[in-house]
Amino acid sequence: MYEKELEALKAKGRLRKRRVFSSNLVDLASNDYLRLAHSGTLFERAIKRLRRYDAFAPKASQLVNGYHPIHRDFERFAAKLHGFESALVVGSGFLGNLALFETLPRKGDLLLIDEEYHASGMLAAKLTHGKTAFFSRKDETDLRRKLERSGKGGRVFAAIEGVYSMSGAIVEKSAIETIKAFDATLIIDEAHSGGVIGENLLGALDFHGISRENVVRLGTFGKAFGSYGAYIAASKEIVAFLENRAKSVIYSTAPSLFDVAYAFEAQKWVWSRRKLIAKAIRDAKSVAEQNGYKTDSLILPIAMKSDKAAMAAQRKLQKEGFLVGAIRRPSVKTPQLRAILRENAAVLKRFFAALQTVADRA
Numbered sequence: 001m002y003e004k005e006l007e008a009l010k011a012k013g014r015l016r017k018r019r020v021f022s023s024n025l026v027d028l029a030s031n032d033y034l035r036l037a038h039s040g041t042l043f044e045r046a047i048k049r050l051r052r053y054d055a056f057a058p059k060a061s062q063l064v065n066g067y068h069p070i071h072r073d074f075e076r077f078a079a080k081l082h083g084f085e086s087a088l089v090v091g092s093g094f095l096g097n098l099a100l101f102e103t104l105p106r107k108g109d110l111l112l113i114d115e116e117y118h119a120s121g122m123l124a125a126k127l128t129h130g131k132t133a134f135f136s137r138k139d140e141t142d143l144r145r146k147l148e149r150s151g152k153g154g155r156v157f158a159a160i161e162g163v164y165s166m167s168g169a170i171v172e173k174s175a176i177e178t179i180k181a182f183d184a185t186l187i188i189d190e191a192h193s194g195g196v197i198g199e200n201l202l203g204a205l206d207f208h209g210i211s212r213e214n215v216v217r218l219g220t221f222g223k224a225f226g227s228y229g230a231y232i233a234a235s236k237e238i239v240a241f242l243e244n245r246a247k248s249v250i251y252s253t254a255p256s257l258f259d260v261a262y263a264f265e266a267q268k269w270v271w272s273r274r275k276l277i278a279k280a281i282r283d284a285k286s287v288a289e290q291n292g293y294k295t296d297s298l299i300l301p302i303a304m305k306s307d308k309a310a311m312a313a314q315r316k317l318q319k320e321g322f323l324v325g326a327i328r329r330p331s332v333k334t335p336q337l338r339a340i341l342r343e344n345a346a347v348l349k350r351f352f353a354a355l356q357t358v359a360d361r362a
Contacts, residue, residue: 012307013306013307013308013310013311013328014307014328014329021323024321025318025321025322025323026321026322026323026343026347026351027323027342028322028323028324028339028340028341028342028343028351029323029324029325029338029339029340030340030342031165031192031222031223031224031340032222032223032224032226032340032342033195033196033223033224033298033340033342034195034224034225034226034270034277034342035226035342036224036225036226036227036266036269036270037226037227038226039226039266039269041269042226042262042265042266042269043262045265046258046261046262046264046265047258047261049070049261049264049265050070050257050258050261053068053069053070053257055257056257056258057256057257058071058253058254058255058256058257059253059254060253060254061249061250061251061252061253061254062089062243062249062250062254063243063249063250066253066254067254068254068257070257070260070261070264071089071254071255071257071260073264074087074089074231074260074261074263074264075087075088075089075231077264077267077268078219078231078233078267079233081202081267081271082202082205082212082217082219082233083212084212084215084217084233084234084235085234085235085236085239086233086234086235086236086238086239086240087231087232087233087234087239088231088232088234088239088242088243088249089229089230089231089254089255089260090229090230090231090232090248090249090252090255091229091230091248091252091253091254091255092220092228092229092230093118093120093189093191093218093220093222093230094120095230095248095249095252096218096220096230096231096232096248097118097120097121097124097189097218098120098123098124098127098246098247098248099232099242099246099247099248099249100124100159100187100216100218100232100242100246101121101124101125101127101128101159102124102127102128102129102246102247102248103241103242103245103246103247104155104157104185104187104216104238104241104242105128105129105130105131105132105155105157106129106130106154106155107129107130108130108153108154109129109130109131109154109155109156109157110130110131110132110133110150110154110155110156110157111125111128111130111131111132111133111157111159112132112133112134112135112143112146112147112150112156112157112158112159112184113125113132113133113134113135113158113159114134114135114136114137114158114159114160114161115134115135115136116137116161116164116166116167117159117160117161117189118161118165118189118191119331121159121189130154130155130157133146135158137160137171137172137175138172138175140174140175140178143158143175143178143179144178147178147179147182147184148182150182150184155185156182156183156184156185157184157185157186157187158179158184158185158186158187159187159188159189160175160176160179160186160187160188160189161188161189161190161191161192161193162188162189162190162191162192162193162194162197162203162204162205162207163190163192163193163196163197163203163204163296163297163299164192165191165192165299166299166301166327166331166332166336166338167299167301168192168295168296168297168298168299168300168301169296169297170193170197170204170207170296170297171188171204173208173210176188176204176208176210180210180211180214183214184214185214185215185216186214186215186216187216187218188203188204188205188215188216188217188218189218190203190204190205190217190218190219190220191218191219191220191222191223191230192223192297192299193207193297194219194220194223194224194225195223195224195225195267195270195277196223196224196281196297196298197296197297200271200274201224201270201271201274201277201278203217203219205217215234216232216233216234216238217232217233217234218230218231218232219231219232219233221259221260221262221263221266224266224270225262225263225266225267225270226262226263226266227259227260227262227263227266228256228259229255229256229259229260229263280344281298283344283345284298284341284342284343284344284345284348285298285341286345287341287345287348287349287352288300288341288348288352291349291352291355293352295341298340298341298342299338299340299341300338300339300340300341301327301336301337301338302336302337302338302339302355303334303335303336304334304335304336304337305335306335307328307329307335309335310326310327310328310335310336310337311326311328313326313337313358314326314337316357316358317337317354317355317358320354320357321354322351322354324337324338324339325337325338325339325340326338337358339351
């Protein structure tokens with residue numbers, strides 16, 4: 001039925017397939033920035049938290065009886081930690097963006113989306129009840145013009161990411177300030193910035209010192225915290241509205257209790273060791289800089305000449321013992337290798353030496 005389409009993808013070097021990679025490879029592909037997915041200590045702590053209760057799965061949606069003390073306790077912790085009034089757990093970052101974009105803008109409202117925003121937001125924007133427009137955060141004249149045109153009447157929402165998943169760039173403070181100057185509600189996806197940047201490793205809001213007023217923050221349990229799931233931190237009013245209107249909350253089984261418990265323990269662990277973790281992150285970025293690469297986060301994109309070149313380079317690095325991502329179109333405009341600097345300095349030095357053997361870099 002789809003033979004021609006699959007053959008076309010294969011010819012362009014864009015055919016994708018799930019693989020189980022060897023555990024002997026040095027993993028520089030995953031978003032497990034702090035290696036917490038490997039923590040036996042956090043696993044045992046999460047199990048201990050779960051064993052306090054007589055059920056180990058939520059069993060229903062949150063508005064039936066799937067809402068659990070583990071969910072509630074994490075929400076209270078996350079809201080306080082990040083300086084918000086309230087929080088709401090959701091099944092994944094994808095479902096979180098779906099909840100925000102499909103629910104918050106109503107008829108007559110405007111949703112502005114950074115053109116580099118995550119694909120889940122782009123998909124969810126098609127479901128919004130309001131108008132949608134795209135902007136480039138790097139072009140503040142464009143952003144300001146679109147905010148000025150929003151005019152009077154409806155609410156305005158502007159969506160950005162804290163750290164952009166493909167480039168590793170931190171959102172510009174001036175873009176956030178422009179959005180807030182027009183009293184637009186800032187939606188910030190901190191999936192790739194939480195646990196990685198900021199004085200307290202709390203993400204871009206922390207990094208730039210941004211007030212939480214008129215801000216909605218999406219955080220994930222994955223990425224730096226080694227688990228699965230997500231949460232939305234916002235005002236009590238917005239959380240209450242999401243509880244009543246967000247279809248991805250109302251009609252989904254509540255998030256896994258183990259995953260929330262694991263993320264809870266992981267976030268407490270990161271908070272208690274934030275200075276040591278921040279130093280390790282600085283050391284990893286320093287090794288990259290010594291080898292001619294600079295990144296604001298732990299994401300290192302390496303441009304390649306073509307999709308096929310990216311795949312070939314990935315295979316070559318695997319032979320050298322390293323696993324990196326080969327990111328191809330349409331996920332990115334320019335094919336790239338994507339390395340996550342999640343190892344110690346000695347390992348990263350070996351990686352950069354191996355990287356010199358890879359041909360066809362752009």
